Amino acid sequence: MQANQSVADVMTFREREYKCGIDITLAVVGGKWKASILWHLAQGTMRFSDLQRQFSDTTRKMLTQQLRELEEDGLVYRKVYAQVPPKVEYSLTESGRSIHPILEQMCSWGKQFLKESS
Amino acid sequence: MQANQSVADVMTFREREYKCGIDITLAVVGGKWKASILWHLAQGTMRFSDLQRQFSDTTRKMLTQQLRELEEDGLVYRKVYAQVPPKVEYSLTESGRSIHPILEQMCSWGKQFLKESS
DNA sequence: CGGCATCCAATAAGATACTG
DNA sequence: CAGTATCTTATTGGATGCCG
Numbered sequence: 001m002q003a004n005q006s007v008a009d010v011m012t013f014r015e016r017e018y019k020c021g022i023d024i025t026l027a028v029v030g031g032k033w034k035a036s037i038l039w040h041l042a043q044g045t046m047r048f049s050d051l052q053r054q055f056s057d058t059t060r061k062m063l064t065q066q067l068r069e070l071e072e073d074g075l076v077y078r079k080v081y082a083q084v085p086p087k088v089e090y091s092l093t094e095s096g097r098s099i100h101p102i103l104e105q106m107c108s109w110g111k112q113f114l115k116e117s118s
Numbered sequence: 119m120q121a122n123q124s125v126a127d128v129m130t131f132r133e134r135e136y137k138c139g140i141d142i143t144l145a146v147v148g149g150k151w152k153a154s155i156l157w158h159l160a161q162g163t164m165r166f167s168d169l170q171r172q173f174s175d176t177t178r179k180m181l182t183q184q185l186r187e188l189e190e191d192g193l194v195y196r197k198v199y200a201q202v203p204p205k206v207e208y209s210l211t212e213s214g215r216s217i218h219p220i221l222e223q224m225c226s227w228g229k230q231f232l233k234e235s236s
Numbered sequence: 237c238g239g240c241a242t243c244c245a246a247t248a249a250g251a252t253a254c255t256g
Numbered sequence: 257c258a259g260t261a262t263c264t265t266a267t268t269g270g271a272t273g274c275c276g
Contacts, residue, residue, distance in 0.1 A: 011232055021228025022153045022221055028231065030148050032269070035140045048238055059270060064239055074235055084276085085237045095231065102223050103140055109220055110139025113146065113213065114129055117192055150249070166258055177250060182259060202256085203257040 028073050029099065033058060033066045038075060038096055039103050045091040075099070146191050147217065151176060151184045156193060156214055157221050163209040193217070 011018045018024050029035045033055060040046070040054050051063055067090060070076040075096035081087040129136045136142050147153045151173060158164070158172050169181055185208060188194040193214035199205040 011229070013232055018228075020154055020157065021225040021230075021232070022157060024228035024232055025224040026144075026148060026153060028228075030144060035144060036138055039138065039140060052238095059272090060239070061241095061271085062269065065269090080238090086239085086276085088238060095234065098230075099227060102220065102227055105220050105223065106143040107139040109217060110136075110142035110146075111129070112139075113216075114131055114139070114142055116213065170258095177252090178259070179251090179261095180249065183249090198258095204256085204259075206258060 025099075025102070028070075028075065029103075031066050031069065033062060034070060035103060035106070037063075037066060037070065038092065038099060039107070041076065041090060041092050041096065042100055042103075045089050048088045048090065051090065070096070143217075143220070146188075146193065147221075149184050149187065151180060152188060153221060153224070155181075155184060155188065156210065156217060157225070159194065159208060159210050159214065160218055160221075163207050166206050166208065169208065188214070 009019075011021075011024065013024050013027060016027070018027070029038065036055070037051065040051070046054075048063070048067075051067075052060065055063055067076060067078070071078050073095075074093055077091050077093050077096075079089045079091070081089070127137070129139075129142060131142050131145060134145070136145070147156065154173070155169065158169070164172075166181070166185075169185075170178065173181055185194060185196070189196050191213075192211055195209050195211050195214075197207045197209070199207070
């Protein structure tokens with residue numbers, strides 16, 4: 001891999017510039033809850049209220065916000081049922097599923113790291 | 119307080135609690151420059167000034183700060199030469215090297231993601 | 237039920253200047 | 257050369273309340 005000298009291949013994503021794919025990945029899943037959301041959604045489609053239960057220590061607002069961004073970035077699919085009371089289901093898109101291997105590794109690395117550093 | 123099933127294995131790192139290894143990993147490499155620093159250091163030992171050149175768009179302060187945290191977390195080794203002018207070399211520890219595969223995947227996922235989402 | 241708007245608190249990051 | 261100190265700004269996260 002070539003140690004690219006700075007400005008050569010700058011990438012633009014969401015109106016910001018990134019010099020490396022790593023930073024893009026972090027921009028997508030680096031939010032406080034995003035990685036965990038993707039992790040949980042890997043189990044299958046969930047309603048908003050399901051997610052709320054899983055993430056009982058966050059607020060509706062935060063969950064909504066993070067889900068919106070994940071949706072905008074195309075990792076999560078949001079299906080709204082036109083009914084009262086509302087029903088909204090979230091699921092992973094192809095892109096959302098494609099990051100799962102990385103999350104898996106991050107999960108085990110984190111645990112291992114913690115074990116060794118104590 | 120409802121004991122959700124997940125409360126069982128809460129992990130503590132740097133006085134914060136994490137429910138998942140993913141979040142620990144993000145706590146370690148999620149800083150704005152940390153992942154990139156680790157990525158560059160994988161090329162070999164570097165002096166502070168080398169890193170400054172690589173990260174010409176950040177400040178000394180930020181670089182120092184991020185390096186300090188990486189050092190505290192045991193990912194980076196800092197060797198100070200007792201001389202004037204000062205000479206400080208940074209290199210990856212075993213732990214720092216162990217995260218490389220993840221960074222690699224993050225790098226290629228990020229690029230791929232960008233390609234597909236445009 | 238699911239979500240938005242507003243306001244506020246906590247961090248993270250950056251500018252700038254000084255130092256051994 | 258490789259920092260530190262201080263101050264300011266930007267970005268995130270959170271509390272709370274209203275709405276269709």
